[in-house]
Amino acid sequence: MAYCNVQNTRIYYEEEGRGVPMVLVHGAAQDTLSWRFAVPYLSKEYRTIAVDMPGHGKSLMHPKGIISKTEDYADFINAFIDTLHLGKVILVGHSMAGGCSLLAGLNRPDQIRCAVPLDGAGMTLRAAVSYSNELMDLITVNPYDYWETNFMALCGPKTSPERKKEIGVEATRCSAEVILGDLSAYTSLDIRNRIKEISFPVLLITGEDDWSCTPENVRNTEKLLECPKAIEVLKGVGHFPHMEAPELLSEVLLKRIKDFI
Amino acid sequence: MKKFPNKEWFSELKERVNKEDAFQKAARWFNGTIGLRIDRDLYSLKISEGRVQEIKPELGVPLFTLSGNRAAWEELLTMGTINRLFRQNKILIEGDKVTAMRYWKVLWYLTEIARNEN
Numbered sequence: 001m002a003y004c005n006v007q008n009t010r011i012y013y014e015e016e017g018r019g020v021p022m023v024l025v026h027g028a029a030q031d032t033l034s035w036r037f038a039v040p041y042l043s044k045e046y047r048t049i050a051v052d053m054p055g056h057g058k059s060l061m062h063p064k065g066i067i068s069k070t071e072d073y074a075d076f077i078n079a080f081i082d083t084l085h086l087g088k089v090i091l092v093g094h095s096m097a098g099g100c101s102l103l104a105g106l107n108r109p110d111q112i113r114c115a116v117p118l119d120g121a122g123m124t125l126r127a128a129v130s131y132s133n134e135l136m137d138l139i140t141v142n143p144y145d146y147w148e149t150n151f152m153a154l155c156g157p158k159t160s161p162e163r164k165k166e167i168g169v170e171a172t173r174c175s176a177e178v179i180l181g182d183l184s185a186y187t188s189l190d191i192r193n194r195i196k197e198i199s200f201p202v203l204l205i206t207g208e209d210d211w212s213c214t215p216e217n218v219r220n221t222e223k224l225l226e227c228p229k230a231i232e233v234l235k236g237v238g239h240f241p242h243m244e245a246p247e248l249l250s251e252v253l254l255k256r257i258k259d260f261i
Numbered sequence: 262m263k264k265f266p267n268k269e270w271f272s273e274l275k276e277r278v279n280k281e282d283a284f285q286k287a288a289r290w291f292n293g294t295i296g297l298r299i300d301r302d303l304y305s306l307k308i309s310e311g312r313v314q315e316i317k318p319e320l321g322v323p324l325f326t327l328s329g330n331r332a333a334w335e336e337l338l339t340m341g342t343i344n345r346l347f348r349q350n351k352i353l354i355e356g357d358k359v360t361a362m363r364y365w366k367v368l369w370y371l372t373e374i375a376r377n378e379n
Contacts, residue, residue: 130348134358141362146344149369153344211345 012058013051017043021086024050027095028182029174031057038242041250055178066181074103092116096186112200114260122221126187147171156209156238201228201260207237271316285311287366296326325356343372
């Protein structure tokens with residue numbers, strides 16, 4: 001557990017294991033804690049580095065303020081990898097960070113061994129992930145309660161009520177401004193016109209019961225990719241495979257990633 | 262399962278909801294009426310002091326109404342959630358939407374408890 005300075009921002013990260021570096025980037029309104037169930041499995045084979053993006057967890061806010069563009073998060077990820085001298089990494093990004101991982105790879109393909117968007121896609125515009133303009137406005141009334149219940153609602157049917165609650169509570173640790181910034185970033189991502197430029201391998205993993213970033217949306221991203229690629233759909237799992245089914249996710253990830261590195 | 266939506270079903274819902282601490286906390290400061298519209302039928306839930314006080318077909322004009330067709334409600338009460346159905350525009354909020362958002366957890370627990378009843 002350590003801090004570093006990235007883009008003039010004090011950044012928190014957690015390292016476990018040895019070997020090829022695997023950078024784990026959380027989704028909207030989350031932080032390093034979201035990886036706590038999966039890291040014990042992943043770190044048996046890789047050096048995992050989970051990071052709190054600016055404004056999340058124990059990382060300070062970026063000097064420029066709230067981040068509301070995936071491009072800025074992607075730039076941050078590139079800078080974080082450079083700061084820690086990680087070289088070429090496996091970049092795992094959940095949800096919003098799934099799109100960021102593809103963008104970060106487009107920025108700096110030299111940094112990426114393989115990108116693993118987890119319940120993420122190359123296009124998550126509002127309509128595609130079921131956010132209307134009206135809802136985006138209304139969420140500002142009560143972002144904490146809405147987001148907490150939203151996280152619980154995004155879990156798959158097999159996830160225990162206790163784990164759902166735990167996942168929901170995570171959202172309430174993030175400031176309202178950051179939640180809304182993340183939501184803006186997530187719902188404005190569209191890299192379909194650049195996706196053919198991706199040359200590094202991409203392993204897409206998603207929950208079968210994710211009704212927000214749906215398997216169909218993820219498959220559409222997979223179809224556009226012209227690089228080495230694979231897709232895995234986890235049965236009975238919702239939007240948070242690393243928290244709902246960490247053992248299954250890790251088993252699939254560790255097995256499939258061997259095809260690419 | 263009691264036939265949804267009828268008087269007996271709502272009566273059981275009221276009893277269940279009022280036993281839940283989480284609902285009582287969420288609704289502690291809510292004082293008003295929420296409408297539930299299933300197709301053309303409107304049911305009103307009068308809520309105050311953290312409890313559902315009364316459920317009747319009509320109790321004046323609700324602060325806001327959750328509205329959807331029968332298929333949407335059946336989805337909500339079997340496999341859906343209010344967040345999902347609202348995001349997918351299958352259940353709409355009519356009336357004072359700001360108050361509805363302010364008391365989002367009231368809607369969450371109400372519908373979660375209603376689903377568990379089925």
